[in-house]
Amino acid sequence: MDKGRAAAMIRSLMTAREAFDAVSNGGLKDLETVLAMCRKHGSYCVIGGLAVNTYVRPVYTMDADIVIAADRLPHVRAELLAAGFAVHEETWSLNAQKTGSDLRILFSRDLRYQPFIAAAVPAKVLGCDAMVASLPDLVTGKVLAWSDPQRRLSKRKKDEADLIRLAEDHPEVRPLLPEELRRQLAGG
Numbered sequence: 490m491d492k493g494r495a496a497a498m499i500r501s502l503m504t505a506r507e508a509f510d511a512v513s514n515g516g517l518k519d520l521e522t523v524l525a526m527c528r529k530h531g532s533y534c535v536i537g538g539l540a541v542n543t544y545v546r547p548v549y550t551m552d553a554d555i556v557i558a559a560d561r562l563p564h565v566r567a568e569l570l571a572a573g574f575a576v577h578e579e580t581w582s583l584n585a586q587k588t589g590s591d592l593r594i595l596f597s598r599d600l601r602y603q604p605f606i607a608a609a610v611p612a613k614v615l616g617c618d619a620m621v622a623s624l625p626d627l628v629t630g631k632v633l634a635w636s637d638p639q640r641r642l643s644k645r646k647k648d649e650a651d652l653i654r655l656a657e658d659h660p661e662v663r664p665l666l667p668e669e670l671r672r673q674l675a676g677g
Contacts, residue, residue: 505547506616513551516592517615519574520553523585523594524619526568533557534609534620536602536630537595541651543612543621545658553614554595556602556622565596602630628655628665636667 510517527533534540537554557565566583569576574585574594583596605627609620622630634640635648649670656663656674663671 509549509615512549513592514590515587516551516590517617519587519590519592519594520615521617522572523553523555523569524614524617526565526572527555527557527620529568530561530565531558532606532609532620533561534606534622534626535612535614536597536605536622536627538647538651539614540612540621540627541631541655543614544624544627545654551591552593552595554597556597556605558606559598559600559603562596562598569594599633601633605630624655624659624662625665628652628662631655632665632667 506517513519534556535543535554536556537552538548538550539553542548542550562583566576569585574587577584577586579598581597581599583598585594585596586592605622606620608623608626610623612619612621614621621627631648631652635645635652637645640648652666652670653674656666656670663674666674
């Protein structure tokens with residue numbers, strides 16, 4: 490890659506970072522803080538929309554979905570509280586958010602995502618160094634979310650759109666998709 494193109498990409502990345510930080514009311518610093526906590530506590534990976542954005546053209550999301558080794562979550566919870574995050578416990582997640590920030594940090598408690606950690610790959614998430622679910626694991630996770638009848642329709646439709654975006658840019662994952670989505674891709 491030539492230096493001019495590399496410089497243009499860096500300017501573009503900075504612009505994306507600045508835009509995200511502005512839209513999320515300082516969420517970029519919160520993301521950096523949480524990723525540093527995750528690195529400190531060992532194995533983790535980013536899943537969800539931010540992970541999808543590392544594989545395809547990004548779209549904005551105000552959620553940072555993360556999986557961390559289940560036995561480390563109580564330690565991360567304590568650090569989040571000490572760092573000034575409001576923490577809210579749900580059945581399937583531990584949610585954290587700083588006052589004034591629009592970025593929601595969601596640590597999954599769903600044990601089906603734990604194996605994703607072992608195959609995680611290094612990537613840039615909004616310019617931050619992070620471990621991200623592998624492409625096959627990310628598709629598997631999105632299929633789990635898309636097929637969950639308990640999720641709101643709007644969330645399932647977003648998962649569907651993410652799966653289609655991934656399959657359009659990475660045709661090798663199409664066999665991992667449910668038949669219904671493979672038919673849509675074949676017709677489009």
